[in-house]
Amino acid sequence: MASRIQIPATKYPVERFTLANGLRVVLSPDRSAPVVGVAVVYDVGIRSEPEGRTGFAHLFEHLMFQGSENLEKLAHFRHVQGAGGSFNGSTHLDYTDYFEVLPAGALERALFLEADRMRGPRLTEENLRNQVDVVKEEIRVNVLNRPYGGFPWLKLPPVMFRTFPNAHDGYGSFEDLESATVEDAQGFFDRYYACGNAVLSVAGDFDVAEATAMIERHFGDVPARPAPALPDFAEPDLDGERRESYVDRIAPLPAVAAGYRVPDPIGAFDAYLPFSVLAEVLTDGDASRLVERLVQRDRSVTNVGGYLGFMGDEYQVRNPTALLLQAHMPPGGDAGKVLDTIDEELDRLAADGLKPGELERTQARMATRLLHGTDEVLGRALPMAVLELQRGRPELLNELPKLISEVTAEQIVAAAATLRPERRATVEVKPGAGA
Amino acid sequence: MTSKTLPDLVPDAALTLPRQAERKLPNGLTVIAIRRESVPLVEVRLRIPFGRAPLAPATLLSQALFTGTGTMSMLDIAAELQAVGGSLAAGLDPDRLQISGNALADGLARTLEILAGVLTGATYPGEEVVTERERLVDNIQVALSQPAHLARVALLKRMYSTHPYAVQTPAPEEVHAVEPEALRELHADRVRPGGAILVLVGDIDPEQAIDVAEKTLGGWTGEARDGGVPPTPALQPGPLLLVDRPGSVQSSLRMALPALTRTDPDYAALTLANLVFGGYFSSRWVENIREDKGYTYGSHSVVEHFVAGSALLAAADVATEVTGPSLLETTYELGRIASLPPGEEELEQARRYALGTLRLGMSTQAGLAGLASVYAGFGLRLDHLREHSAALAAATREQVAEVAARHLAPSRAVTVVLGDAEKIEAQLSALTVVERSAQ
Numbered sequence: 001m002a003s004r005i006q007i008p009a010t011k012y013p014v015e016r017f018t019l020a021n022g023l024r025v026v027l028s029p030d031r032s033a034p035v036v037g038v039a040v041v042y043d044v045g046i047r048s049e050p051e052g053r054t055g056f057a058h059l060f061e062h063l064m065f066q067g068s069e070n071l072e073k074l075a076h077f078r079h080v081q082g083a084g085g086s087f088n089g090s091t092h093l094d095y096t097d098y099f100e101v102l103p104a105g106a107l108e109r110a111l112f113l114e115a116d117r118m119r120g121p122r123l124t125e126e127n128l129r130n131q132v133d134v135v136k137e138e139i140r141v142n143v144l145n146r147p148y149g150g151f152p153w154l155k156l157p158p159v160m161f162r163t164f165p166n167a168h169d170g171y172g173s174f175e176d177l178e179s180a181t182v183e184d185a186q187g188f189f190d191r192y193y194a195c196g197n198a199v200l201s202v203a204g205d206f207d208v209a210e211a212t213a214m215i216e217r218h219f220g221d222v223p224a225r226p227a228p229a230l231p232d233f234a235e236p237d238l239d240g241e242r243r244e245s246y247v248d249r250i251a252p253l254p255a256v257a258a259g260y261r262v263p264d265p266i267g268a269f270d271a272y273l274p275f276s277v278l279a280e281v282l283t284d285g286d287a288s289r290l291v292e293r294l295v296q297r298d299r300s301v302t303n304v305g306g307y308l309g310f311m312g313d314e315y316q317v318r319n320p321t322a323l324l325l326q327a328h329m330p331p332g333g334d335a336g337k338v339l340d341t342i343d344e345e346l347d348r349l350a351a352d353g354l355k356p357g358e359l360e361r362t363q364a365r366m367a368t369r370l371l372h373g374t375d376e377v378l379g380r381a382l383p384m385a386v387l388e389l390q391r392g393r394p395e396l397l398n399e400l401p402k403l404i405s406e407v408t409a410e411q412i413v414a415a416a417a418t419l420r421p422e423r424r425a426t427v428e429v430k431p432g433a434g435a
Numbered sequence: 436m437t438s439k440t441l442p443d444l445v446p447d448a449a450l451t452l453p454r455q456a457e458r459k460l461p462n463g464l465t466v467i468a469i470r471r472e473s474v475p476l477v478e479v480r481l482r483i484p485f486g487r488a489p490l491a492p493a494t495l496l497s498q499a500l501f502t503g504t505g506t507m508s509m510l511d512i513a514a515e516l517q518a519v520g521g522s523l524a525a526g527l528d529p530d531r532l533q534i535s536g537n538a539l540a541d542g543l544a545r546t547l548e549i550l551a552g553v554l555t556g557a558t559y560p561g562e563e564v565v566t567e568r569e570r571l572v573d574n575i576q577v578a579l580s581q582p583a584h585l586a587r588v589a590l591l592k593r594m595y596s597t598h599p600y601a602v603q604t605p606a607p608e609e610v611h612a613v614e615p616e617a618l619r620e621l622h623a624d625r626v627r628p629g630g631a632i633l634v635l636v637g638d639i640d641p642e643q644a645i646d647v648a649e650k651t652l653g654g655w656t657g658e659a660r661d662g663g664v665p666p667t668p669a670l671q672p673g674p675l676l677l678v679d680r681p682g683s684v685q686s687s688l689r690m691a692l693p694a695l696t697r698t699d700p701d702y703a704a705l706t707l708a709n710l711v712f713g714g715y716f717s718s719r720w721v722e723n724i725r726e727d728k729g730y731t732y733g734s735h736s737v738v739e740h741f742v743a744g745s746a747l748l749a750a751a752d753v754a755t756e757v758t759g760p761s762l763l764e765t766t767y768e769l770g771r772i773a774s775l776p777p778g779e780e781e782l783e784q785a786r787r788y789a790l791g792t793l794r795l796g797m798s799t800q801a802g803l804a805g806l807a808s809v810y811a812g813f814g815l816r817l818d819h820l821r822e823h824s825a826a827l828a829a830a831t832r833e834q835v836a837e838v839a840a841r842h843l844a845p846s847r848a849v850t851v852v853l854g855d856a857e858k859i860e861a862q863l864s865a866l867t868v869v870e871r872s873a874q
Contacts, residue, residue: 008475033798082784084791105445133729286513361517368520371474
């Protein structure tokens with residue numbers, strides 16, 4: 001085994017301030033390439049949408065692109081792309097983000113666009129109906145018309161959780177989407193899209209003083225509105241194994257996913273972090289425990305993955321969340337047997353501990369992936385915005401490689417010992433396409 | 436309501452290319468090393484000519500390349516790479532075997548040592564190969580249930596007929612029949628340094644990185660077999676090919692149109708014509724069938740380049756009940772771009788987008804590595820970015836209109852629609868001649 005490699009860290013500078021209207025701002029300058037990333041995140045996501053309005057947070061994300069106070073429909077897209085940039089947005093369990101990456105000279109334009117829709121999107125009947133249609137096609141292309149659509153992120157939560165915020169379908173039912181009204185949208189905006197409920201972050205090639213002046217200029221007059229009270233979505237841990245299955249009409253082969261509750265990612269970060277490393281010990285690459293056992297030795301699965309957070313956003317999610325393991329199987333595969341083997345491997349890890357070098361090499365690979373992510377301006381702007389929003393600690397992004405490298409073998413073993421069958425929720429995909 | 440003005444753009448500074456070095460090693464391998472020290476990593480891309488390789492064994496070889504050498508097991512290879520933060524994986528396209536990965540910058544030498552061990556000593560152990568073979572069969576099975584894959588399979592067949600590019604995924608039973616010995620033979624025959632290109636990008640000194648590559652990969656030798664592929668045939672427009680997928684809740688609309696190679700003098704103009712038509716979100720096609728009519732979540736057109744030819748591919752997945760209307764609007768937008776010059780403002784917008792995204796693509800180590808490697812595969816170097824940028828900046832409305840008339844006219848399109856034939860055949864037949872695919 002090679003001698004232990006030094007885990008490097010990043011030193012991206014972080015400047016934070018809050019405007020008079022309550023908008024929090026994070027700046028991370030880096031002059032090494034002439035590009036900027038701009039992100040605005042709002043502290044509202046799938047878990048906050050009201051009953052009878054499944055999919056609304058995501059539908060609303062679409063409406064934020066449909067024009068605003070000073071911008072016609074289509075103008076946002078044209079102004080970003082006409083400046084040489086790209087844009088997108090995404091809806092998560094606990095936040096909704098909007099972002100652009102552009103040549104550095106387009107920074108002020110991006111700030112103007114984001115400020116304009118923070119003051120007020122154009123919520124019209126025509127735009128709403130158009131985007132309901134677009135979202136239905138999005139659900140068809142990503143879920144209904146595709147094998148394993150929504151597996152496991154839409155399929156496991158209803159098995160694992162009992163409360164509407166945690167358990168419901170974040171893409172939404174067609175019925176709920178179709179019955180959404182402009183009044184619902186206005187109410188959602190008024191409640192959640194307050195500047196006091198948002199963080200703006202900018203990473204990349206800019207001068208801090210100039211960018212600060214631009215931000216004051218464009219966001220300074222957004223009317224002050226406070227954030228709504230942060231809900232608590234906590235619910236009790238499982239008190240017995242829960243197993244469900246469903247037939248996927250077009251899937252040719254079986255699959256299974258299992259989730260185990262993990263400590264509060266924010267309130268108990270020290271206890272949470274070892275689970276992040278454990279997921280990689282179990283599934284990162286051919287030398288990991290479950291790949292070696294299930295794929296190579298037993299051939300009982302064709303691939304297996306493990307991660308924290310239903311959307312893979314492990315450091316950008318609030319409590320409650322889970323460690324997920326998911327596996328696809330060969331024809332005739334037996335999910336029960338796969339789960340039993342996982343239990344056996346977890347027992348072995350808990351009883352015998354890690355092998356020499358196993359933890360270090362996993363940490364080295366995790367560091368590479370973190371660094372790779374932060375090489376993009378949006379790979380800094382987006383997570384820093386969410387880390388500010390949820391923890392007031394955007395600089396945590398720089399600290400993660402070191403914190404991961406400090407996780408000990410004892411912590412991994414202790415974490416593995418908590419992944420018991422009686423605390424597990426699983427969902428099985430039964431192939432409907434006649435494998 | 437306040438009225439605010441859109442801020443002006445600050446003009447871009449001149450395009451600067453990163454520090455780089457290149458050397459052709461005595462074994463025939465070309466090494467290109469580029470410094471971008473933004474994070475302490477190094478990106479690795481190796482392209483080995485693989486044209487006309489037998490499809491099933493070549494696909495399995497790409498999946499089983501890292502299953503063992505004379506001195507290392509599959510587990511050793513994975514663990515030793517991981518120990519330097521590294522990971523390598525192989526993939527196949529109709530022209531190349533490609534190995535890609537990254538590692539902590541301090542792990543470059545070790546990563547290349549392991550890579551060299553695999554290139555010169557892969558053994559394709561029986562058990563591991565059989566495992567990979569059955570996984571590949573399962574993966575192909577899953578691909579065959581995906582509408583996007585099935586639509587592409589049908590389109591490629593229609594575009595390329597008997598040309599080697601016509602089939603890019605082997606049948607499950609062909610893969611199932613491949614024995615480990617076939618991989619050893621194919622490796623001995625084709626995994627050779629002649630004509631191969633290694634690109635290294637990251638927090639490295641370019642000259643030193645090439646020295647490391649020369650030292651570690653110098654023992655990889657052997658004659659390369661000619662992997663040349665004959666030029667692709669001209670597209671033959673004909674009836675719309677309807678592929679039945681009973682119960683499908685969407686229709687996958689795919690079109691191929693003629694295109695130009697990266698170095699053609701008209702290529703920049705074609706790039707712009709494609710953007711205005713359907714190549715980015717602010718295109719006419721997206722604004723029409725998504726933002727105006729809500730027929731689709733997304734539509735996109737792109738020029739796809741292979742060594743033996745280029746083609747323009749357009750794709751949209753649309754609601755079953757509006758399959759006909761979606762084809763109508765698509766044909767309308769193709770007809771419009773082929774018949775009338777683009778507006779001045781919309782051309783400027785597409786031009787700024789094209790120039791801006793080139794810069795964005797260069798701003799990360801992985802982006803640079805991908806670009807440098809792709810360019811190198813076509814005999815180009817990073818300085819081609821300057822030439823292409825200049826051509827994009829210079830293309831006129833007239834040139835864009837002229838190239839669009841030649842390439843984007845709907846009469847030139849090869850069209851495939853995959854969907855529930857019962858529900859969509861009549862809709863499509865109202866617009867064009869439809870031929871059902873033989874199942």
